[in-house]
Amino acid sequence: xxxxLFSAVSKKFVMALAGLFLLLFLPVHLGINLMLLKDDPQxxxxxxxxxxxFPLVKVVxxxxxxxxxxxxxxxxxLQIQNWLSxxxxxEVSNRSETSAFSKFMxxxxxxxxxxxxxxFFNFYFIKLGLVEGDPENFYSIAWQLFTFPGYVILYWVCFxxxxxxxxxxxxxxxxxxxxxxxxxxxxIRGLALIYAIVLPLGFAVIPLVIWLFK
Amino acid sequence: MPDMKLKLKIxxxxxxxxKGSFVSYDLDNVSPDMSFLEMLDALNKRLVEAGxxxxxxxxxCREGICGSCGMYINGYPHGPxxxxxTCHLAMRYFNDGDSITIEPWRAKAFPVIKDLIVDRSAFDRxxxxxxxxxxxxxxxxxxxxxxxxxxxxxxxxxxxxCIGCGACVASCKNASAMLFVSAKxxxxxxxxxGKVEAKARVRAMIREMDKQGFGNCSNxxxxxxxxxxxxxxxNIARLNREYYKAY
Numbered sequence: 358x359x360x361x362l363f364s365a366v367s368k369k370f371v372m373a374l375a376g377l378f379l380l381l382f383l384p385v386h387l388g389i390n391l392m393l394l395k396d397d398p399q400x401x402x403x404x405x406x407x408x409x410x411f412p413l414v415k416v417v418x419x420x421x422x423x424x425x426x427x428x429x430x431x432x433x434x435l436q437i438q439n440w441l442s443x444x445x446x447x448e449v450s451n452r453s454e455t456s457a458f459s460k461f462m463x464x465x466x467x468x469x470x471x472x473x474x475x476x477f478f479n480f481y482f483i484k485l486g487l488v489e490g491d492p493e494n495f496y497s498i499a500w501q502l503f504t505f506p507g508y509v510i511l512y513w514v515c516f517x518x519x520x521x522x523x524x525x526x527x528x529x530x531x532x533x534x535x536x537x538x539x540x541x542x543x544x545i546r547g548l549a550l551i552y553a554i555v556l557p558l559g560f561a562v563i564p565l566v567i568w569l570f571k
Numbered sequence: 572m573p574d575m576k577l578k579l580k581i582x583x584x585x586x587x588x589x590k591g592s593f594v595s596y597d598l599d600n601v602s603p604d605m606s607f608l609e610m611l612d613a614l615n616k617r618l619v620e621a622g623x624x625x626x627x628x629x630x631x632c633r634e635g636i637c638g639s640c641g642m643y644i645n646g647y648p649h650g651p652x653x654x655x656x657t658c659h660l661a662m663r664y665f666n667d668g669d670s671i672t673i674e675p676w677r678a679k680a681f682p683v684i685k686d687l688i689v690d691r692s693a694f695d696r697x698x699x700x701x702x703x704x705x706x707x708x709x710x711x712x713x714x715x716x717x718x719x720x721x722x723x724x725x726x727x728x729x730x731x732x733c734i735g736c737g738a739c740v741a742s743c744k745n746a747s748a749m750l751f752v753s754a755k756x757x758x759x760x761x762x763x764x765g766k767v768e769a770k771a772r773v774r775a776m777i778r779e780m781d782k783q784g785f786g787n788c789s790n791x792x793x794x795x796x797x798x799x800x801x802x803x804x805x806n807i808a809r810l811n812r813e814y815y816k817a818y
Binding site for chain 2: 365366369435439444446449453454455459460525529532533536538
């Protein structure tokens, strides 16, 4: 059984499924975040309240955390195995023509994870009562964070890196699931490019608009 | 094109147990018509004449079909020209005065035996695990007894041309053997004769691949870019499908 669950192919399969599930969550989060652009804090706070209290969302939330955990643990395990599989490095770095973003998945993914932890301290832990703050007014917490230039720069950097991660991740996930052919591969590549630009840009534009126009 | 003078930096290692290092050699009178291996032959001739140990490297057919030769040249397995084995790499692709760094394949599963020669028997063990079809030995069967479409036959052939040189492992940042294994799986999976044992084959070959210490595929595509036989990544997707179907 262990050989099935932890074979080279199975681990990638689990990574791909977990990654695709996480991809579905991002547009939902972006949809809520865009409400930050309204002057009225009510819609954003209501949406945050709904996400924090609706029973079905609570179930999905557990699934989401479990998926993040699996994606991170499998990702780190795979990477360590990959490093160990070449104990002596080459004198001249590999110059083969490859997807540039694919080479740095552990680092782009790691940056997103660090941002996620900061994000938890800023919001989720307030909801849990572990960090001081008003869980019914995430709108003002978000606005306050966006007044710190350092935070906004970190926010942008992390979302650019998320874009790099997503561009390879989406294509790689479908290849791992066995979908690669002359018709679908260019379509998936195009969709991956659109997703990897539009989603991070959507998030990154919010603090910019608040800075410039609010 | 006049003869060239090259500066070679070659990995020298006495045997599997000793620590190796790079040694530099100046080589002149290199004809652009020579193959890369002939250039190394010329170097070895001079080394032998000077009473020194020649550089050990794998080679056999020198026609690009046996998969024996293979070295990592200036950051490229089999050198900088796509679709060529080292034996087919002509010296005209280099320039007079070039510095060329030559290394053995680097992977935990391919330990260095001597200089540029690595032990690629890990591939043999994967093949032994399932890279075959069980047929009754004897007279060759009638070729048209089982009909195979031209399209499928060509596809299977495109996979079967893998020569098992190991350039996929050498180029992969994870030292993954997925392109090799996927080609060996595909050449059978595409044909009716191979379907009979398809499930057992893919399970056994993946189990053996993991056991040999290769890394995991992260779909970077370096293997496809460096494969001298231009085996496609679609083989890896097929391998994945075959594996899921097997459970």
